[in-house]
Amino acid sequence: MFKITMAALAAAGTALAGLPAAAHVTLESQQAAPNSYYRATFRVPHGCEGAPTIRFTVQVPEGVTVAQPMPKPGWTLRTTQRGEAAGGHGASAPLAEIIWEGGSLESAHYDEFVVRMRLPNTPGELLYIPVVQDCPDGKQAAWTEIPQPGRRITDYRMPAPALRLLPRN
Numbered sequence: 001m002f003k004i005t006m007a008a009l010a011a012a013g014t015a016l017a018g019l020p021a022a023a024h025v026t027l028e029s030q031q032a033a034p035n036s037y038y039r040a041t042f043r044v045p046h047g048c049e050g051a052p053t054i055r056f057t058v059q060v061p062e063g064v065t066v067a068q069p070m071p072k073p074g075w076t077l078r079t080t081q082r083g084e085a086a087g088g089h090g091a092s093a094p095l096a097e098i099i100w101e102g103g104s105l106e107s108a109h110y111d112e113f114v115v116r117m118r119l120p121n122t123p124g125e126l127l128y129i130p131v132v133q134d135c136p137d138g139k140q141a142a143w144t145e146i147p148q149p150g151r152r153i154t155d156y157r158m159p160a161p162a163l164r165l166l167p168r169n
Contacts, residue, residue, distance in 0.1 A: 047107030063120030
């Protein structure tokens with residue numbers, strides 16, 4: 001019994017070693033089908049070194065063709081576009097950034113920011129979505145590090161939230 005328990009604990013520890021630390025901004029759901037609509041819920045567990053978050057920015061990755069942010073009471077929402085619109089009447093360019101600002105998320109509190117996205121059609125890809133928390137006095141927590149080939153996300157102090165695009169069946 002003891003050997004089985006120790007083996008199970010070792011396996012669990014190995015599985016958890018590949019995950020980012022709990023203090024990082026993460027996605028609630030970390031996998032989705034390619035070329036689908038996905039509800040990206042960014043979990044923000046704290047502010048910057050004890051200071052509140054006063055701005056939260058999502059950097060929309062290339063290949064995401066639609067990004068629709070969910071407004072948050074008490075926060076002002078603004079966006080920046082990537083290039084020019086392709087298409088006809090009513091078409092708009094894909095978004096480059098989504099910014100919530102003017103609110104305050106105290107460092108001791110937890111919150112979520114939500115964006116509906118149309119994902120790229122790249123099965124098996126690990127899609128990184130950089131985010132930045134701005135705090136008073138110029139403090140910042142930039143979760144923007146994207147692992148280089150051959151490196152693991154746990155090798156980085158400030159990794160970007162990651163989404164695995166599932167392979168085709």
